[in-house]
Amino acid sequence: MLKFSDVNMSFGSVTALKDVSFDIDKGELVYLTGPSGAGKTTILRLLLREFKPTSGKIIVNGQEIQDLRRKDIPGLRRSIGAIFQDYKLLFDRTVAENIAIALAVKGVPENEWFDHVHDVLKMVGLPKQSELFPSQLSGGELQRVAIARALVVNPKIIFADEPTGNLDWETASSIMDLIYGANDHGRTVIVATHHPDVLKRRKGRKIELKKGKVVADTK
Numbered sequence: 001m002l003k004f005s006d007v008n009m010s011f012g013s014v015t016a017l018k019d020v021s022f023d024i025d026k027g028e029l030v031y032l033t034g035p036s037g038a039g040k041t042t043i044l045r046l047l048l049r050e051f052k053p054t055s056g057k058i059i060v061n062g063q064e065i066q067d068l069r070r071k072d073i074p075g076l077r078r079s080i081g082a083i084f085q086d087y088k089l090l091f092d093r094t095v096a097e098n099i100a101i102a103l104a105v106k107g108v109p110e111n112e113w114f115d116h117v118h119d120v121l122k123m124v125g126l127p128k129q130s131e132l133f134p135s136q137l138s139g140g141e142l143q144r145v146a147i148a149r150a151l152v153v154n155p156k157i158i159f160a161d162e163p164t165g166n167l168d169w170e171t172a173s174s175i176m177d178l179i180y181g182a183n184d185h186g187r188t189v190i191v192a193t194h195h196p197d198v199l200k201r202r203k204g205r206k207i208e209l210k211k212g213k214v215v216a217d218t219k
């Protein structure tokens, strides 16, 4: 479902990834681990086609994406629910509007937005916060909104980049449980994290990176 073949990625003189290869099947739970600067976020950004690899092949849903045409990039991104550490929410829009935007981008008819937004906010435990603005929420709540926005369009693949960031362990656990729930529903889930506690919470495949190289893969 997702495949890297001998992928190299350099930013100027910095080598972020070196000969990285892996193959992830549908429904897998995969942790990308390794110290800061190891290349975890770079892998997720390549999968979203934020930039092209310096060399190598990347396949998502059976399609080679490294040479994808610009007009085909939004289609790729719609198949992926991405959750970032900095949430990437719009701060001048309400919680409900932030989530509805994902539905609009996917082309869901407007008269269906309210129900979808309501259902997903209930799922992440924020049914009463829909009309608040992001600046009125706590860090854990913001992360829940980011998860709601990723899940509302029912993507086949979920990426989460350090989803537990600076959250306390109780909040972090409940965030991870939402992500694991998506995996229980058959979604392929990739979590980039260097928190050992997250890795211990649920068993999954670990792809460990060091200085841009895969040094272990428990597949």
Ligand SMILES: Nc1ncnc2c1ncn2[C@@H]1O[C@H](COP(=O)(O)OP(=O)(O)OP(=O)(O)O)[C@@H](O)[C@H]1O
Pocket (backbone or CB within 6 Å): 011, 014, 015, 016, 034, 035, 036, 037, 038, 039, 040, 041, 042, 043, 194
């Ligand atoms: N856009 C960029 N321009 C230049 N260098 C970059 C860019 N993105 C990443 N890098 C470099 O590539 C390397 C890997 O970065 P990456 O963000 O993938 O690491 P990471 O494993 O996600 O680290 P962290 O755990 O701190 O988030 C780092 O040396 C980083 O400085």
Ligand SMILES: [Mg+2]
Pocket (backbone or CB within 6 Å): 040, 041, 042, 161, 192
């Ligand atoms: Mg990172």
